[in-house]
Amino acid sequence: MIYLSRKDVEDLDMTMKDVLAAVDNGFRLKGLGKTEMPPKPGIHPRPNAFVHAMPAYVQEVESAGLKWVSGYPSNPDKGLPYITGLLVLNDPATGIPIAVMDCAWITAMRTGASVGVAAKYLARPDSRTAAILGCGVQARTSLMALVETLPQLKEVLCCDAFPAATKRFMDEMGQRFPKLNLISCASPADMMKGADVVVTAIPIVAKPKPPxxxxxxxxxxxxxxxxxxxxxxxxxMKECDRFCSDDVGQLLSTKEHGVYFSGVPKKIYADLGELAAGKKKGRTNDREKIFAMNMGIAVDDMVTAKVLYERAVKTGAGVRLPL
Ligand SMILES: NC(=O)c1ccc[n+]([C@@H]2O[C@H](COP(=O)([O-])OP(=O)(O)OC[C@H]3O[C@@H](n4cnc5c(N)ncnc54)[C@H](O)[C@@H]3O)[C@@H](O)[C@H]2O)c1
Structure with a gap:
């Protein structure tokens, strides 16, 4: 079995373009019914914290496995990351575990890629201005994916509850994308003004006061x-003309537990898989307001992890361990 630490994973040089291609294909296969992905169960050892089990099998890509990922809103105060976890890949032919890898990088990159896929099908292709609420880890990869999918993107309106976090984000992303005009916004309402695509990535809480x-x-x-x-x-959410999600089944199953999603519209137009597979149309005109609720799905993780695994086999990266 191969063990890949976070650094091993990062050193495999999978770009956002690579992750976007893998994730878009994963959504397409999901839309074609070629994936198996039960809604994720979770445990909640602390208030507002979760540890989720996310299994999936993706045909054609031949990727099978499980992500075991936690999100602890109290971690940043301790100098620890909000999201941490591991991913196990199994050989689909025998069930034998073939790799264990850190999943923080994978989670961030495939989450950003899911935003890119949503933008590909649902944003106006001439979108020039993005807005980001919550300038953390997922915000960074979301912007990386938007840069890939929206060629006319020029401006990014940035807002965080902590000005220092906004500044760090702007410094880092400004260096990465010198042609983008990054603007700090004093409030979420200011940030929304003129934004063609708005991505929100603040901590999930059970009783939020949405801004x-x-x-x-x-x-x-x-x-x-x-x-x-x-x-x-x-x-x-309800004023939008169409409401989409990365997985309708998971959204409805989470809603059933009674903590989240009581306010989402009853009519869900499509999931991103149906859009990627061409079963349903994406944006049809320049005036629609569209919403995508991307909760994060295991298919995205498994297609990304499979590429990393293949690269590790090829390059000898990571550590070989006996089972
Ligand atoms: N949908 C998915 O696929 C997926 C995947 C991973 C994480 N997430 C979620 O994305 C969110 C962000 O995760 P992350 O890893 O980027 O966390 P992070 O801690 O790196 O970033 C969160 C940012 O939000 C800021 N913030 C906190 N409260 C705020 C508020 N009320 N208003 C504005 N800014 C606020 C923080 O200062 C921080 O900069 C979490 O809710 C996480 O559960 C979703």
Whole structure:
């Protein structure tokens, strides 16, 4: 079995373009019914904290495995990352574990890629301005993916509850993308002004006070939530002409538990798999307001992990361990 630490994973040089291609293909296979992915069960050892088990099998890519990932909102205060965890890959032919790897990088990159896939099908292709609420890890990869998918992106409106976090984000992303104009916004309402694509990535809490209200998303805009219903009011989600998700089954199953999603619209138009497989149309005009609730799915993890595994086999990266 191969063990890949976070550094091993990062050193395999998988770019956002590579991850986007793998994740878009994963969504396509999901849309074609070629994946098996039960809704994720979880445990909650601390208030607002989770540890989720995320299994999936993806045909054709031949990737099977499980991600065991935690999110602890209290970690940043201790100097620890919010998201940590491991991913196990199994040989689909025998079930034998073939790799264990750190999943923080994979989670961040495939989450960003899911935003890129949503933008590919649902944003106006001429989108010039993105807005980001919560300038943390997922925000960084989301912006990396938007740069790949929206060729006319020029401006990014940045907002975080902590000005130092906004500054760090702007410094880092400004260096990475010198042609982008990064602007710090004093409030979520300011950040929404003129934004063609809005990504929210603040901590998920059970009883949020969402700052983004109806009327704030511009006509023709796309809202993408990575933080359940923590950032958007029910009215803000319901005013959108179409509501999409990365996995409708998981959304409804999470909603059944009664903690999240009570405010999402009853009518869900499509999941990203149906869009990627061409079973349903993406954006059809420049005036629609569209919403995508991306909760994060195991298919995205497994297709990304399979590419990393193949690269590690080829390059000899990581440590070989006996079972
Ligand atoms: N949908 C997915 O696939 C997926 C995957 C991973 C993480 N997530 C979620 O994305 C969110 C962000 O995760 P992360 O790893 O980027 O965390 P992070 O801690 O790196 O970033 C969160 C940022 O939000 C800021 N913040 C906190 N409260 C805020 C508020 N009320 N208003 C504005 N900013 C605020 C923090 O200062 C921080 O900069 C979490 O909710 C996490 O569960 C979703």
């Amino acid at each position: 983004l209200e109806a009327g704030m998303l511009k006509v023709g805009g796309l809202g993408v939530s990575l933080d359940y219903d923590s950032a958007w009011t029910s009215a803000a």
